[in-house]
Amino acid sequence: MTPPPSFADVEAARGRIADWVRRTPLLSSPFLDEVAGRRVFVKPECLQHTGSFKFRGACSALSALDPDTRARGVIAFSSGNHAQGVAMAARMFGVPAVIVMPSDAPRLKIENTRRLGAEVVLYDRELQDRDEIGTRLAAERGLSLIRPFDDPRVIGGQGTVGMEIAEDAAALGIHDADVLVPCGGGGLSAGVALALEAMAPDLRLRTVEPAGFDDVARSLRAGEICRNDRLVGSVCDAIITPAPGVVPFPILLRCAGPGLVVSDAEALRAMAAAFLRLKIVVEPGGAVALAAALFRSAELEGDSVVVVASGGNVDPAVFARALETDPGNV
Amino acid sequence: MTPPPSFADVEAARGRIADWVRRTPLLSSPFLDEVAGRRVFVKPECLQHTGSFKFRGACSALSALDPDTRARGVIAFSSGNHAQGVAMAARMFGVPAVIVMPSDAPRLKIENTRRLGAEVVLYDRELQDRDEIGTRLAAERGLSLIRPFDDPRVIGGQGTVGMEIAEDAAALGIHDADVLVPCGGGGLSAGVALALEAMAPDLRLRTVEPAGFDDVARSLRAGEICRNDRLVGSVCDAIITPAPGVVPFPILLRCAGPGLVVSDAEALRAMAAAFLRLKIVVEPGGAVALAAALFRSAELEGDSVVVVASGGNVDPAVFARALETDPGNV
Numbered sequence: 001m002t003p004p005p006s007f008a009d010v011e012a013a014r015g016r017i018a019d020w021v022r023r024t025p026l027l028s029s030p031f032l033d034e035v036a037g038r039r040v041f042v043k044p045e046c047l048q049h050t051g052s053f054k055f056r057g058a059c060s061a062l063s064a065l066d067p068d069t070r071a072r073g074v075i076a077f078s079s080g081n082h083a084q085g086v087a088m089a090a091r092m093f094g095v096p097a098v099i100v101m102p103s104d105a106p107r108l109k110i111e112n113t114r115r116l117g118a119e120v121v122l123y124d125r126e127l128q129d130r131d132e133i134g135t136r137l138a139a140e141r142g143l144s145l146i147r148p149f150d151d152p153r154v155i156g157g158q159g160t161v162g163m164e165i166a167e168d169a170a171a172l173g174i175h176d177a178d179v180l181v182p183c184g185g186g187g188l189s190a191g192v193a194l195a196l197e198a199m200a201p202d203l204r205l206r207t208v209e210p211a212g213f214d215d216v217a218r219s220l221r222a223g224e225i226c227r228n229d230r231l232v233g234s235v236c237d238a239i240i241t242p243a244p245g246v247v248p249f250p251i252l253l254r255c256a257g258p259g260l261v262v263s264d265a266e267a268l269r270a271m272a273a274a275f276l277r278l279k280i281v282v283e284p285g286g287a288v289a290l291a292a293a294l295f296r297s298a299e300l301e302g303d304s305v306v307v308v309a310s311g312g313n314v315d316p317a318v319f320a321r322a323l324e325t326d327p328g329n330v
Numbered sequence: 331m332t333p334p335p336s337f338a339d340v341e342a343a344r345g346r347i348a349d350w351v352r353r354t355p356l357l358s359s360p361f362l363d364e365v366a367g368r369r370v371f372v373k374p375e376c377l378q379h380t381g382s383f384k385f386r387g388a389c390s391a392l393s394a395l396d397p398d399t400r401a402r403g404v405i406a407f408s409s410g411n412h413a414q415g416v417a418m419a420a421r422m423f424g425v426p427a428v429i430v431m432p433s434d435a436p437r438l439k440i441e442n443t444r445r446l447g448a449e450v451v452l453y454d455r456e457l458q459d460r461d462e463i464g465t466r467l468a469a470e471r472g473l474s475l476i477r478p479f480d481d482p483r484v485i486g487g488q489g490t491v492g493m494e495i496a497e498d499a500a501a502l503g504i505h506d507a508d509v510l511v512p513c514g515g516g517g518l519s520a521g522v523a524l525a526l527e528a529m530a531p532d533l534r535l536r537t538v539e540p541a542g543f544d545d546v547a548r549s550l551r552a553g554e555i556c557r558n559d560r561l562v563g564s565v566c567d568a569i570i571t572p573a574p575g576v577v578p579f580p581i582l583l584r585c586a587g588p589g590l591v592v593s594d595a596e597a598l599r600a601m602a603a604a605f606l607r608l609k610i611v612v613e614p615g616g617a618v619a620l621a622a623a624l625f626r627s628a629e630l631e632g633d634s635v636v637v638v639a640s641g642g643n644v645d646p647a648v649f650a651r652a653l654e655t656d657p658g659n660v
Contacts, residue, residue, distance in 0.1 A: 030421075115361065281611060316653040
């Protein structure tokens with residue numbers, strides 16, 4: 001049995017991937033500060049390779065494999081961003097990648113994954129069990145399964161986001177802040193939580209989810225894993241998972257404040273705000289943390305808030321829809 | 331008579347503004363490399379404070395004023411990005427700013443400038459002379475005029491973009507490349523040229539302009555300043571000026587390769603490419619250099635190309651229009 005992930009996994013991941021990942025900055029705008037009523041700092045992981053933080057975890061996992069195992073190839077299942085992250089990491093290492101994707105994933109994500117050189121296997125999100133498909137293909141072909149969040153190497157890689165936040169927050173004099181992270185299975189949130197716990201204990205991790213798919217917020221309240229009733233029906237598709245991952249969840253239970261929830265409409269408005277004020281492209285699921293910073297300020301603590309904009313892989317039509325919303329007085 | 335700007339002005343500007351400006355990274359995507367047929371590196375100055383490089387020059391000019399003069403306030407005339415840059419710099423220094431803007435400037439730019447605390451004075455671009463208006467107001471109120479490009483302090487500030495490019499290019503092993511810069515009056519291009527000349531003589535500056543407004547390309551060919559026939563009619567409004575500035579032009583004549591020209595349609599397609607592959611918001615005028623990298627590769631030299639994406643202040647409707655274009659196989 002693998003021991004639970006710790007800050008040592010985050011530090012080790014950073015050592016392996018530092019030369020491969022982009023160190024993203026913290027962006028800000030006086031207009032966003034005004035709306036939020038506090039200083040807002042946005043970490044644009046949409047600017048990461050493949051357009052999301054998922055490249056960090058994938059790169060961490062692949063770099064931790066022994067070379068012979070890695071050479072046989074890897075397999076992943078993902079609604080899109082993990083897929084691209086694994087495909088890109090495999091491309092960099094020059095090894096084959098098979099990606100199992102839901103057939104209703106955004107067209108752009110499926111195409112990108114294929115163009116990065118991966119073999120894409122589609123499945124029906126409502127009828128088929130992606131875990132079963134992935135496990136079977138892995139066994140058949142001798143591929144290493146790279147899970148999207150239930151893996152200490154992946155959580156360690158995502159945690160490098162938290163190390164960078166802790167370092168930049170110290171440099172900017174941010175001492176009293178919630179750190180808002182879009183949360184699906186919890187890999188990014190858990191990794192960031194481990195980094196903050198070790199490096200910036202005054203910063204508190206808060207998960208953010210779309211309304212109706214708030215499994216993490218409910219699980220944190222209940223003290224045990226609760227599941228979503230359904231898996232489709234939100235524009236924030238990238239962060240919809242059946243339930244918090246069994247590996248990340250104990251970390252979140254120990255470190256995270258109450259989970260935050262925003263509506264799809266608020267996520268779209270936050271995308272428009274990020275377009276207007278930060279000049280970054282954020283996908284709906286990646287914008288829920290900024291939405292919470294802007295539109296849920298009464299539920300936050302501290303004179304500052306740090307927000308992870310976790311990804312930017314959004315179809316043009318959905319982005320155009322977001323631009324038609326009124327982001328409010330930002 | 332002020333001496334012509336030199337690299338010393340760029341270095342001095344950096345010393346004054348380093349703590350105020352964002353150091354922007356170089357972004358890349360394998361998809362863009364494929365289309366361009368060489369490595370493409372994009373410097374996203376749209377992520378700079380106020381959404382464009384103009385903040386650098388404004389900050390440089392204000393920081394060079396003696397405190398008593400600065401306290402009386404500053405004035406600038408601008409189609410938008412210089413306006414916001416000066417307004418933001420004045421706000422940071424706590425001094426008044428008056429901005430003279432064309433009445434047909436994008437609504438968003440006018441609003442932003444006002445909300446940054448500046449007084450906005452509108453004029454008719456076809457009927458009135460903005461220089462005359464600016465000079466008169468400056469005299470009446472004792473304001474210091476911050477010219478958009480004909481000022482060594484401003485050129486020095488914009489040149490910090492070139493210093494960062496030279497440093498990052500060396501770190502990335504980029505030795506054989508054109509450096510493409512969207513060009514209006516030539517302040518950014520001249521500043522970058524000075525930095526490259528001193529720090530990276532193997533990198534060659536190339537100006538990029540929209541078709542029909544190619545005063546700089548024609549001036550470089552003629553060896554003397556040529557004017558545009560008209561000043562309206564391109565979606566790339568931010569970089570339309572009557573003619574290259576008299577202060578930047580001799581620097582461009584000495585350092586720049588042949589000027590590049592792209593169509594409005596290509597600028598819009600480059601915006602779509604930047605959206606898809608880099609997750610950044612670029613305005614039409616800011617996208618002409620990326621357009622040249624993607625769609626004019628036969629006119630470029632080197633195994634790499636460095637592109638400045640100079641600004642991101644674009645109205646949502648124009649951005650949505652860009653998203654409807656086909657960026658090609660990026």
